[in-house]
Amino acid sequence: MIYADVALNAVLVAVIFDLYLLRSQMMTRKIFWKTYFLILPFQLLTNWWLTSNEIVMYSDGEIIGTRVAGAPLEDLLFGFSMILLTLSLWEFFAKRITPDKVAK
Amino acid sequence: MAQFHYLMVLAFIGTCAVFVNLGFKLRIRSKLKLFLMTDAVILLIYLAWDFWAVTKGSWYFDREQTVGLYLFSRLPIEEVLFFIIVPLMVVLTYLALIKLSRPSSKDEKSNDLR
Numbered sequence: 001m002i003y004a005d006v007a008l009n010a011v012l013v014a015v016i017f018d019l020y021l022l023r024s025q026m027m028t029r030k031i032f033w034k035t036y037f038l039i040l041p042f043q044l045l046t047n048w049w050l051t052s053n054e055i056v057m058y059s060d061g062e063i064i065g066t067r068v069a070g071a072p073l074e075d076l077l078f079g080f081s082m083i084l085l086t087l088s089l090w091e092f093f094a095k096r097i098t099p100d101k102v103a104k
Numbered sequence: 105m106a107q108f109h110y111l112m113v114l115a116f117i118g119t120c121a122v123f124v125n126l127g128f129k130l131r132i133r134s135k136l137k138l139f140l141m142t143d144a145v146i147l148l149i150y151l152a153w154d155f156w157a158v159t160k161g162s163w164y165f166d167r168e169q170t171v172g173l174y175l176f177s178r179l180p181i182e183e184v185l186f187f188i189i190v191p192l193m194v195v196l197t198y199l200a201l202i203k204l205s206r207p208s209s210k211d212e213k214s215n216d217l218r
Contacts, residue, residue: 002162003157003162003163006153006157010153031198031201031202031205032198034201035194035197035198035201038197038201039193039194039197042117042120042193046113046117049112049113050110050113053109053166053169054166054169055109055110055165055166055169055170056110056163056164056165056166057163057164057165057166058162058163059161059162059163059164062157062160062161062162062163082146082150082190082191082194083194085145085146085149086142086143086146086191086194086195087194087195087198089141089142089145089146090138090139090142090195090198093138093141093142094138097137097138
């Protein structure tokens, strides 16, 4: 499994957790997409800094080769999975810490 | 200075986090437990992935541009901080946007978690 495979699987796992296991269903909420698209340019900025300075480097065989803001396209999948999982877990735990404050 | 290159971007995100937290009065410290629970899972998953990928050679870090502290003698400490600071910024962005979409909720005394 190269980075591309793992990153795709990470998105899949995050989606399954969000929709079916944690049942936060962030993906169905507008606020999630607003948050995601606000963070995205900052991810690109961070990626650009880390890759243009060669702070992080990637092995050729591990990525498909398409780059966005200097970083492998795969990084966008990784980023999406982490943002989704973070917010999904946040809502999941939030509901359990204060059960009276149910989402939506 | 080169050894702080990775740390600098984390400091930038951390600074943004402080300003968003204060500017939007999000009082993230009152939700510390919730954040720690969330981030514990994130750290577990993504550090395991990171460790596996670095071991495999998918990606690697410039030793000159990291401070030189390593987790499991493989992951720069910056990676650990990344998986704390970035999820924190994600949560703060989310909370700030919720607050923006609900301009009426001015009651700062309520212990609203979101």
